[in-house]
Amino acid sequence: KIIYNTTLLYALKILVQRYASPSLLSSLHCSLAMGEEQTAGVFTKNILLPLLSSSCCSIQLIINAITGLGCAGFNTLLGPLRSYFMSVLLFSTITSITTRKVDLIRIVFSWIVAVTPEIVHFLNVKRREKLQRRQSINTQQDLQCKLELQISDMGCVACIQKIESTLWNSFPDNIVDAAARLHKDKRGKGGEARIVINCSSAGETE
Numbered sequence: 001k002i003i004y005n006t007t008l009l010y011a012l013k014i015l016v017q018r019y020a021s022p023s024l025l026s027s028l029h030c031s032l033a034m035g036e037e038q039t040a041g042v043f044t045k046n047i048l049l050p051l052l053s054s055s056c057c058s059i060q061l062i063i064n065a066i067t068g069l070g071c072a073g074f075n076t077l078l079g080p081l082r083s084y085f086m087s088v089l090l091f092s093t094i095t096s097i098t099t100r101k102v103d104l105i106r107i108v109f110s111w112i113v114a115v116t117p118e119i120v121h122f123l124n125v126k127r128r129e130k131l132q133r134r135q136s137i138n139t140q141q142d143l144q145c146k147l148e149l150q151i152s153d154m155g156c157v158a159c160i161q162k163i164e165s166t167l168w169n170s171f172p173d174n175i176v177d178a179a180a181r182l183h184k185d186k187r188g189k190g191g192e193a194r195i196v197i198n199c200s201s202a203g204e205t206e
Contacts, residue, residue: 053114059072060072071158075155120158147197160191180193
């Protein structure tokens, strides 16, 4: 979808270049050049657009780290539009490269911000696998208790990271597994979490 949308943007660019009047093209080039040099244009291209392309995942991570207030709902609002923002960012990046206006540091920074959800998801999976291997060696009991929770205000991978960290830290000595995931069949917020704990007796499960 991102490639398709980016192709449409390039097709639109070619049509404008071919059929627009020279005076209109000159005005557009001047406006774009001035916009890229102004503070607002730099902020939009290098900060705002990457943030929108990530559904503001970086902001949610900061909220989780500093305040712990929970999901702000960025992904619920921006998630359906993410592919369009990514297409504009890809178009902007390719245009910068083809016009030789390349700032490698800005491009790398922009795309790291844009793919923050994928980075967080990858780190979540690796962290979960590491903890599972460690716990499978350190804690082995015949009796286990499994608890599943429905979490209505979970909305993004940053929320998953926060919830899983909280679960793993709640029972560090007895936990076997803890995982969270978003509902794939529903729009808006919502997900579920699962925790498996080793128990020494049947009474402890209660």
